[in-house]
Amino acid sequence: xxxxxIPAPPGAFSKLIGFFHHLEEGVIVGMLLTMIILTCLQVGMxxxxxxxxxWADSLxxxxxxxxxLLGAAICTRQGQHINIDLASRLLSARWLRWLGVAxxxxxxxxxxxxxxxxxxxxxxxxxxxxxxxxxGLANWQLSLIFPLAFALITLRFLIIAxxxxxxxxxxxxxxxxxx
Numbered sequence: 001x002x003x004x005x006i007p008a009p010p011g012a013f014s015k016l017i018g019f020f021h022h023l024e025e026g027v028i029v030g031m032l033l034t035m036i037i038l039t040c041l042q043v044g045m046x047x048x049x050x051x052x053x054x055w056a057d058s059l060x061x062x063x064x065x066x067x068x069l070l071g072a073a074i075c076t077r078q079g080q081h082i083n084i085d086l087a088s089r090l091l092s093a094r095w096l097r098w099l100g101v102a103x104x105x106x107x108x109x110x111x112x113x114x115x116x117x118x119x120x121x122x123x124x125x126x127x128x129x130x131x132x133x134x135x136g137l138a139n140w141q142l143s144l145i146f147p148l149a150f151a152l153i154t155l156r157f158l159i160i161a162x163x164x165x166x167x168x169x170x171x172x173x174x175x176x177x178x179x
Contacts (some may be wrong), residue, residue, distance in 0.1 A: 024074060031067045036061055039140035058134045062142050069149035078158045097164060103159035120148030 008105050045052045075081045091099065126141035133139045163169045 021077070024070065028067055030068050030076065031063050031070075035063050035067070036153055038063075055134060062134065066145045069145050073149050073152040073156065076153045079160075086167050101161050103166045104164065108154055108157040108161060111150050111157055115147050115150040115154055118143075118150050119146075 031072050038053075038060060042052045042060075072081070122140050122143050125138075125143055129139040134142060160169065
C-alpha cells in the first residue's frame with residue numbers, strides 16, 4: 001500500500017504544520033456542524049412557524065462551497081484525492097513512480113492555473129461586484145476560497161511530486177486502493 005500522505009518535517013516546523021493541519025480539520029468540522037444546525041433550524045422554522053432566517057440559505061450555499069474546497073485540500077494532503085487506475089497493471093514500480101511524479105507535476109500546473117483563475121475572479125468581483133451580500137461581507141470576500149484552496153492544493157501536489165521524485169514518499173496518483 002503506497003503512502004502518499006505528506007509527512008511533516010521534524011522539529012518545531014513539524015509542530016507548526018501539525019497545528020495547521022488540526023486547524024484546517026477543525027474549521028471544516030465547524031462548518032459542517034454549522035450547516036447541520038442551520039439546516040435543521042431552517043426546516044423547523046419553516047415547518048412550525050412558516051418562516052425562516054432570511055440569510056441562512058445564502059450562508060449555507062457558501063458553507064457548502066468553502067467546505068467542499070477545503071475538503072479537497074485536505075484530501076490532497078492525505079493522498080485521498082480522485083485517482084484513475086490506468087497503468088498500474090501495465091507498468092513496473094519504477095515506471096509507476098515516475099509516472100506519478102509526472103502526473104503530480106501536471107496536477108500542480110492545472111491547480112496553479114485554477115489558482116490564477118480564482119485570483120482573477122476575486123479581483124473582478126472586487127472591481128465590479130456588488131456591495132455587501134451576506135452578513136456585511138462583500139462577494140469578493142466570500143469568494144476568496146477559490147484562490148486560497150487551489151493555491152493550497154497546488155502547493156501540496158508540488159510537495160508530493162518533489163518528495164516522490166527524491167524517493168522520500170511513494171506517490172502514484174493513478175493507483176486507487178494503494179493510497
